[in-house]
Amino acid sequence: MSKNSKVLNLKDKINGNEVDLSLCNLTEVPVKELALFPKATVVDLSCNNITSLPAEFCSLTHLVKVDLSKNQLTCLPDDLGNLANLQHLDLYNNKLTVLPASFSQLRNLKWLDLKDNPLETVLAKAAGDCLDEKQCKQCATKVLQHMRAIQDEVDRAREKRLLREKELERKREVKQREREAREKEARKREKAEEKEKRRKEYNAQMAALAAQEQQKKKSEEKKKKNGQAADKKVMVKSAPKSRRSLLGLMFKFLLLLLLGFAGVVAACRLTDLHKEAMCAPVNIAVDNSLSWAREQEGVVRQQVLKLSSALREFLEPTQRSKN
Known part of the structure; x- marks a missing residue:
């Protein structure tokens, strides 16, 4: 059966609010076609070869009763809990071992059949035999309780995981802050060392300039002393000349006096x-x-x-x- 033929024949399968797609040799659920008929709240998909439900199946929130018995289902979609109006779910004779954690959100579920599925031990014990209407109702109640307990454990595990992640994040932030503080301190220390280095270089330059200035002053003082010594020598040398010239003048004067x-x-x-x-x-x-x-x-x-x-x-x- 092609998709077009399914679309064309889906109206023929609808009777009031029920859609009978059993014994149609289906391998997948015609989700898009079912979504076109929101008033069809009861869907019979039993006795087909369906191995899995697509994630889009969980968008059919108008469904109230779904029969998936006698198929080849090995798992259910994780968001099955979105089917908030679902009250009756028949999963008899499939290949299910576990149910998704969101199953606990099917708060309106009143009837459930999980017979002839290779369920894990704890889930099988919660499901019971489902041999009659009463047991199927009890199955729905006990499985919901079981799945809620599992969901609580999942929530607690998720909460613990979130707490661990938060703690790890907090530790990472602390380490990041410590690393940033160390880097900041290192930059501060480097700046201080660079400043101290520049200060020492400046002091060395000033000391060199002061030494040069001192040497210059000493040279000037030495030159000045040498100049003063030279002046003294000149004065000393010129003094005898002046004395000699004075003696000559006196001699000449005396000679003139004697001659006179x-x-x-x-x-x-x-x-x-x-x-x-x-x-x-x-x-x-x-x-x-x-x-x-x-x-x-x-x-x-x-x-x-x-x-x-x-x-x-x-x-x-x-x-x-x-x-």
């Missing part, structure tokens, strides 16, 4: 001026000087004779020692 005095004496002694009154002191002085000179001449002669005798006495022992 000699001229006056010559004028007063050799010319007719000796009779004048102004030459009288000069002539007297000259006469006194000549008398003093003659007296001194005798004294000098006596001293020369004494020196000659003393020299002769001193030299005689020397000559004898040579002979």
Whole structure:
């Protein structure tokens, strides 16, 4: 049967609010076609070869009763709990071992048949025998309780997982903050070290400049001292020159005085001026000087004779020692 034929013949399968698709050799559920008939709340899909229900089947929320007995179902969709209006579910004679956790959300489920399925032990015990209407109703109640317990465990496990994830996230955040703090501290330390390095370099530069300035000052002071010493030498050298020049001037002055005095004496002694009154002191002085000179001449002669005798006495022992 093609999809087109299913669409064309689906109206023929509808009787009031029921759709009978049993014994149609179906391998999959015509979800899109069923969705076109929201008033068809009862669907019979029994006695087909359906191995799984598509996820879209869970969107048929208008369904109230579904018969999937005598198929080849090995699992049910995870979102089966979205069928909030489902009250009757027949899964007799399939290959189911477990039910999805969302099964616990089928709060309106009143009837359930899970006979002849290879259910796991705990689920099979909760399902019971389902041999009559009463047992099928009890099956729905007990399976819902069982699935709710499982869902609670799943929720608790999920909550624990979320808590662990949150704790891991918190630890990661703490580690991240610690790493960021260490990196920040490292950057701060690097900046401080760089600042200290620049400060030392600056101090070294300032010290070098100060040393250069000090050396420059010493050089200037040395040059200044050398200049002062040179000036002193010049002064010292120039001082004798000045003294010599002064002595020369004095000598020249005395010579002029002597020449002048000699001229006056010559004028007063050799010319007719000796009779004048102004030459009288000069002539007297000259006469006194000549008398003093003659007296001194005798004294000098006596001293020369004494020196000659003393020299002769001193030299005689020397000559004898040579002979």
